[in-house]
Amino acid sequence: MPITETAAPLEPLRPGDRVGLVSPSSAVPKRRLREAVTLLESWGLVPVVGEHALDKHPRAGSYLAGEDRDRAEDLRRAWTDDTLSAVFCMRGGYGAARVLDLLDPEELRAARPKLLIGSSDITALHEYWEHEIGSPTLFAPMLATGDLMDDPGNVAALKRALFTPTLGRVLTAPGADPIVAGTVEGRLAGGNLSLLVMTAGAHPVGRVRADGRIVLLEDVTEDPYRIDGFLLTLLRSGYFEGARGIALGTWVKCGPLPEIRAIAEEMLAPLGIPLLWGLPFGHGFGVDCVPLGLRGRLVAEGANPRIDVVE
DSSP states (O other), X not given: OOOOSOOOOOOOXXXXXXXXXXXXXXXXXXXXXXXXXXXXXXXXXXXXXXXXXXXXXXXXTTTOSSOHHHHHHHHHHHHXXXXXXXXXXXXXXXXXXXXXXXXXHHHHHHSOOOEEEEOGGGHHXXXXXXXXXXXXXXXXXXXXXXXXXXXXXXXXXXXXXXXXXXXXXXXXXXXXXXXXXXXXXXXXXXXXXXHHHHTTTOSTTOSOOOTTEXXXXXXXXXXHHHHHHHHXXXXXXTTTTTOOEEEEEEEETSXXXXXXXXXXXXXXXXXXSOEEEOOSOXXXXXXXXXXXXSEEEEEESSSXXXXXXXX
């Protein structure tokens, strides 16, 4: 039976912890895997690389890391390995939605809870973990990407998110600006906008709604008309029914930011819930990590607009 309440926050990682590295989406270059292992070892962690982490799909190797069944099996093995304290999804791109039907939620729920870490295409897994397993996840820059490895600030943010408690964590930025003012609390959910559209109807429980949630939205390399269409699809599907508030992150290579903001204001402000522009989560440099599935407070007003993690 699907989970409807999230579990308690997970304990921070500690030096000596074993952590899994898997590739549920696009292929990972060997150089990036070596960098990821070196970074984790420098933090005192013990990386355990999935058997198929460097695979390429025989037909779609340009965008898939191995066969669906193999990517799903690496993910399953890592999550059900009770000696691991976290599972890092190394790269986004495309492919996570293809493994959802190959997972057994009952088996995954029976395993020792641990952090699932990733962003972008991994939004499909974040959503599945929330609704089918009930375990918090971490929306964060991924190990085998330039967004992390080429930005010391993102590396520091990921380390801080992994090794310090989530309670009391604050997500804010100097450019954060309320579009619709207000302060609300709810579980943090969402992630990559195009993936939320892609996974519509992909859950055994049927259509997923953002009821009771603060929805985080960001994207990368999507034209303004596509952002418009994605938001329209979510609105028409009823996804935002019961949502408490919406926070907007980065929109890297999505066109002029004033145009993206205008689209968001036109389409989301009529919902009448707090709407905050300009928080530092998503793609690119200078972003932070957000725990999904935990309760947060969206403050879309005053001198310090932000999200506070309150659970």
